[in-house]
Amino acid sequence: MNAPNKSGWKPTMPAGTDGKFGGPATTTGNKALMLEEALIFEIGTTETTGVDLPDVDDSAPSRLGKFARTDEIGLPGLSEPQTVRHYTRLSRQNYGIDLGFFPLGSCTMKHNPRLNEKVARMPGFADVHPLQPVDTVRGALGVINELAQWLIKLTGMHGVAMSPKAGAHGELCGILCIRAALEARGNAREVVLVPESAHGTNPATAAFAGYRVENIPATEGGRVDLEALKARLGPDVAAVMITNPNTCGLFEPDMRAISDAVHEAGGFVYCDGANFNAIVGRVRPGDLGVDAMHINLHKTFSTPHGGGGPGSGPVVLSEALSPFGPLPYTARTADGVVHLVEEESAEEFAKEHFGGPLQHFGRMTAFHGQMGMYTRALTYMLSHGADGLKQVAEDAVLNANYILRAMEDVLHAPYADSGPCMHEALFGDAGFEGGLSTLDLAKGLIDEGFHPMTVYFPLVVHGAMLVEPTETESKAAIDQFITAFRSVAERAKAGDESLKAAPYYAPRSRLDETMAARKPHLGFIDPE
């Protein structure tokens, strides 16, 4: 066995190809395995169906009163073979982790284990109703409970609100907990401090909760400026929202000091947990003084992103915030037991364990949250265990540093001199020639067969490129990416005009987003 690839096999482009493949046009618009596909509204009919159901009996008794539908809805149907082919063809126009390297910074596109999918489909999880009598769903509640314990232990926190539906929903949950806790003290305060480099959801969330958003200044090394932050803290500051590791891919070395200062000023520390993958199993945010942190189960804990959701955003809470979490929630009591608390038992629970009146801030969603994501995330945690999760963080960080060091001589790496990065490597567009931009480089990577990194985020670096390899890439895959990334970066620095029209080999060339926004066409319109 002499892998990896000691034979030296290398894929090549056909000789002489420069730019687009120059074969003859096809009548279908198809290019062999790359197949064009019409809309269902162009190929289906309202008479076609892919299911077998009894014919409608118009003489059957009806209790619909005057509301019975008489008009046509306009929903086309396809038979099963047409349906399977339609969506299979569409799927092939998508890039996914299953296909290749997907280093989308801040999004943690790691492999989605298929055992997770199998478990989520077990009838005891997939085919139970949220309002069944609790005695018939003890196992489902057990999953929530067990996952909650994992999250609490991995983060070193006191309690966890499980119901938020995604990261931004979790952020909202955390900030609402903070607001509720401050209101209970008699003053909700006015300001939430957010670094300029934060995800857009942070200021949007704080504004929603009724807070004025102010920027936290950053140091030249891309970290929170502790002294400037301390100077700004005061009785009007409700919370500081910090991402750690931050969106520049750096750990905040002053995190503990920041938390202490915020607490001293009577505020709370919210940590955006989007980047938890860098420290999972290795560092516990509770040890850093965090009061609330959402965890994206669809990032760190491998539940599929599914083309934009569903996600799941449980929020771990400090002892001070735990009583204020929404319903339903779990919390660890002094006896070490973790409880699941719903509306009916909430009052009793609060009396018994918090020694006070009902303090939860309300309900954020119908039912109990993202069960289908809980089963997947728990399956993943059990698979890795405490030792495996620690290895996850270490490999994710190692891979990112490996890319950082392999690229820093070609691309501007603004924080490379300040030490190692965490799980993502950040670059800027300094030195690009000929009017070429980060976007051009990204599109060039598409032609090389990679999903581009996150671009133009964080806002603090010009033409930012945020590369997050995750731990589920082999060294060979990373080496191949580095080779391609270097080559495209060199072209950008040499002002290679051809990048401006990339991608050449994707199902579509660059799309006219201006036209889409000027004359929004947001649904199919039947031709006259």
Add this chain to the structure above:
Amino acid sequence: MRYLPLTDTDRGEMLQSIGASSIDDLFVDVPEVARLDGPIRDLPMHASEMAVEKHMRGLSKQNLAAADAAFFLGAGAYRHHVPASVDTIIQRGEFLTAYTPYQPEIAQGTLQMLFEFQTQVARLYGCAVANASMYDGSTACWEAVAMAGRVTKRNKAVLSGALHPHYTEVVKTMAKFTGDEIASSSPTVQAEPDNAGLIARIDDDTSCVVVQYPDILGRLPDLAEIAEAAHSKGALLIAVNTEPVALGAIQSPGELGADIVVGEGQAIGVGLQFGGPYLGLFAVRDKKHVRQMPGRLCGETIDADGRRGFVLTLSTREQHIRREKATSNICTNSGLCALAFSVHMTLLGEKGLRQLAAENHRLACLAADKLAAIPGVTVLNTSFFNEFTILLDGDARQIVRDLAQDDILAGVSLARLYPGVEGFSRGLLVAVTETTSEEDIETLCSALKEKLS
């Protein structure tokens, strides 16, 4: 560790190439107080696929799956047959493991699907434009209330008493923080919804009226009448639908005058899953309101070579651009559930949806008639689609618990939905779908007969 490709040799080489002596060198920024000396304690170590599957199967077995029971639960989550091809398609890696389509050239699959989904939802709801999904029906409902505030520049929402109580709670919770005024009440347990009472609560400060259709008790409120009353006061009508299959048999809310139509899409394609992930649907009747909508929108355009393609558009409404001025903080939505919905809806088509709705209604009528014949059971509704309320001569919640021991999941008691509300103890919501057999109906009837005699 089967999900980690790096070998120890790889790790050694990589550390060497970056000039680090050990992995600890890369975590130097972690403060001393937070450094651990090994894996986190009190948690198990890694386990084989077989061992994990066994553990999870054990937990799964502690639940009574709907397929193993005579099953009559609804109240916002419905059990329908999902064709096998739906699950096959959503498990294709190109859909399952894709991200939000930020690079449209290599995400046309997701984008075209979303464009089709938006069109399907808009047509089903009788609206001009639908978005690419929200988390679920309850959060979509709150987003609609918030949007009505932006459109009308008023901040008093009037909620029908017959709105799903969880939805009401979500709206009230959010409104506490935004300062919006929410007028709500408990439903009146009577044969017809109290339209007159609701209309009387609309005034010149009202931003919107929120009405569920069919409502929490399964009744069909007269949306046209409420729309007219709301519009005459300058307020918007928000219609909430939790059972999209119903719209194969009843008129769409948009046609009846609702300005914003939101709902839960779970019933088509998604499955029960103990409450999530589900699928929030969100549509507006008049496209002039598009710029006030929350969430992602997919639009048609062309590429540099003139070929049709799709992109996410009107993004300036969203948090990643507008930050604290965004219409909503939503980012991740329910893409894969939208795909499941869209595939199932494509398999059904207009014909299948109408057949499905008719079959649901036929079986529900049958069940209602059989139940009404039992001494001690009264059917409350005069109108319903596939879910209705019955009143029992007894404590409905206790009866539900008792019947569950015989694998009969009889429905959702009103006391479960409205704990502690006086006079609801006799009420039971019964949902009947195409997955309910006539034998299941017989089983429920004989069990109730025995219980109430």
Add this chain to the structure above:
Amino acid sequence: MARYFTDEHEWIDVEGDTATVGITDYAQEQLGDIVFVELPEVGATVDKGGDAAVVESVKAASDVYAPITGEVVEGNASLEDDPALVNTSPEEDGWFFKMTIGDKSELDGLMDAKAYEAFVAEL
């Protein structure tokens, strides 16, 4: 008629008691393709330096501030169908709104064409 400029890259034409407001050629160039303009409602009172309109490109939304205090009397309806006018004719057909002049002295602090040209040259 006199034309003034602000350091936020708006121009303001004053004719009698009415002023017409738009963004400068420099501003439209910075913003790129304009896809939407959100105009203030007719009858709204705007304060000098306060938010008056929003101009959007595909990836950015920028606030346009009122150069002076006054009441909005008309919005440019043609921008609704053709926001590209802001790119093609920023300082004429692509005007944003007309307003009353609440306090003529507020004009004193603004730049004339020459001063604005020099201001832009410095950027």
